[in-house]
Amino acid sequence: MATRSASLPMDLECCSVLVEPIAEDHAAELAKGFAALADPVRLRLFSMIAAAGGACSCDLVEPIGKSQPTVSHHTKVLADAGLITGEKAGRWVNWSVVPERLEQLRAALTS
Amino acid sequence: MATRSASLPMDLECCSVLVEPIAEDHAAELAKGFAALADPVRLRLFSMIAAAGGACSCDLVEPIGKSQPTVSHHTKVLADAGLITGEKAGRWVNWSVVPERLEQLRAALTS
DNA sequence: GCGATAGATCGACGGATGTCAATACGTTAG
DNA sequence: CTAACGTATTGACATCCGTCGATCTATCGC
Numbered sequence: 176m177a178t179r180s181a182s183l184p185m186d187l188e189c190c191s192v193l194v195e196p197i198a199e200d201h202a203a204e205l206a207k208g209f210a211a212l213a214d215p216v217r218l219r220l221f222s223m224i225a226a227a228g229g230a231c232s233c234d235l236v237e238p239i240g241k242s243q244p245t246v247s248h249h250t251k252v253l254a255d256a257g258l259i260t261g262e263k264a265g266r267w268v269n270w271s272v273v274p275e276r277l278e279q280l281r282a283a284l285t286s
Numbered sequence: 287m288a289t290r291s292a293s294l295p296m297d298l299e300c301c302s303v304l305v306e307p308i309a310e311d312h313a314a315e316l317a318k319g320f321a322a323l324a325d326p327v328r329l330r331l332f333s334m335i336a337a338a339g340g341a342c343s344c345d346l347v348e349p350i351g352k353s354q355p356t357v358s359h360h361t362k363v364l365a366d367a368g369l370i371t372g373e374k375a376g377r378w379v380n381w382s383v384v385p386e387r388l389e390q391l392r393a394a395l396t397s
Numbered sequence: 398g399c400g401a402t403a404g405a406t407c408g409a410c411g412g413a414t415g416t417c418a419a420t421a422c423g424t425t426a427g
Numbered sequence: 428c429t430a431a432c433g434t435a436t437t438g439a440c441a442t443c444c445g446t447c448g449a450t451c452t453a454t455c456g457c
Contacts, residue, residue, distance in 0.1 A: 195337045197329065206325055209324040213320040213321035218320070222306075233403060245446055265455070342433085359436095362435085377433045377434075
């Protein structure tokens with residue numbers, strides 16, 4: 176059973192949704208990831224972070240056009256879904272994408 | 287402006303979320319697609335349809351373990367998101383995936 | 398220590414979502 | 428025509444979600 180851990184998003188056997196019906200566990204795991212990308216604001220935040228190769232929240236609030244608590248909420252959702260990770264640097268938090276998680280979702284849509 | 291049509295999901299210039307910050311239009315479009323995949327039941331339905339190369343609703347209700355109206359609701363959500371399409375054949379509806387839409391979402395996560 | 402700044406948390410609100418029982422609709426079999 | 432069957436729709440309910448103002452926490456410069 177290797178490093179099987181029910182609570183961690185990362186260690187699911189990576190396979191496509193297209194080749195055979197996926198199990199409930201796998202579906203739940205992937206659904207969490209897609210849910211994080213299912214909001215336009217969050218998708219833009221993710222895109223901004225990814226395109227810039229990392230960004231702090233202070234650089235996101237103004238271009239996204241939402242309140243600071245809203246941005247904080249969305250970054251938390253993205254982080255909880257495992258799509259981004261935040262490094263605290265002094266007063267700032269530097270967000271960056273988690274390539275493995277992104278790849279897992281991309282692979283799920285690939286045959 | 288070519289075949290620009292605001293209401294159709296298909297004709298967005300296809301590009302990745304990762305290379306540069308995406309526009310609000312594009313974000314809304316992709317978010318709708320990901321939202322359709324953001325539910326475990328729906329993801330399993332989609333997976334069953336994709337893996338089988340098509341399926342009718344009657345073959346989905348029992349394995350998915352949900353009521354018939356719930357399955358009907360989810361197939362409608364997937365269809366509205368452009369991920370599947372249904373061909374009515376007599377009493378049955380044959381659902382099949384829409385490869386272009388799937389590719390659009392996959393490409394958005396690819397650098 | 399003090400004020401300023403970046404970020405997180407809380408509480409509230411309206412709106413969307415997943416689910417099912419009941420029912421309606423359309424089609425095929427007899 | 429009628430009965431049975433596959434599917435869609437409706438209505439109701441509980442829950443979740445996006446948003447913001449207000450507030451709290453932590454860190455930096457002075």
